[in-house]
Amino acid sequence: MSIQEQLKEVVESNDVVLFMKGNPDFPQCGFSGTATQILQQCETKFASVDVLADSSVREGIKEYSNWPTIPQLYIKGEFIGGCDIMREMFENGELKAKLDSLDS
Numbered sequence: 001m002s003i004q005e006q007l008k009e010v011v012e013s014n015d016v017v018l019f020m021k022g023n024p025d026f027p028q029c030g031f032s033g034t035a036t037q038i039l040q041q042c043e044t045k046f047a048s049v050d051v052l053a054d055s056s057v058r059e060g061i062k063e064y065s066n067w068p069t070i071p072q073l074y075i076k077g078e079f080i081g082g083c084d085i086m087r088e089m090f091e092n093g094e095l096k097a098k099l100d101s102l103d104s
Contacts, residue, residue: 003060011064011074015102016046019061020071023050031083035071038090044099075099 001009011017016039022028024036024046039046051058051070058070065072065079073080075098080086089095 003056004064007057007060007064010047010049012077014047014074015076016044016099017049017074018046018071019049019051019057019074021050021052024048028052029070031069032071035073035083035086038086038095039073039099042090042096042099044102076102 018024018032018035018039020027020032020035022032024040027033027036028050036048049057049061051061061070061072062068067079067082069082071083071086073082073086080089080095080098086095089098
């Protein structure tokens with residue numbers, strides 16, 4: 001299975017997945033820490049993938065999304081964006097609404 005197929009499987013098998021540096025308990029960069037805090041404030045369960053653990057994942061996810069930076073958030077298979085987009089969506093209520101709609 002290619003890295004792109006593996007990434008697709010992870011993205012499609014989790015309602016919410018965050019590709020980040022480190023993990024939610026120990027983020028390895030400020031942007032990943034902020035992204036984790038935003039999701040925790042939205043009180044949503046999410047899977048996380050530590051891109052630092054595997055360079056093929058770190059480079060592969062950038063190609064998969066056509067987005068150059070980490071973290072990257074996916075909801076229901078849809079690429080949402082990185083930390084700045086998450087912050088903007090959180091501040092205007094759009095992210096919480098999108099996450100809340102998963103439960104209904």
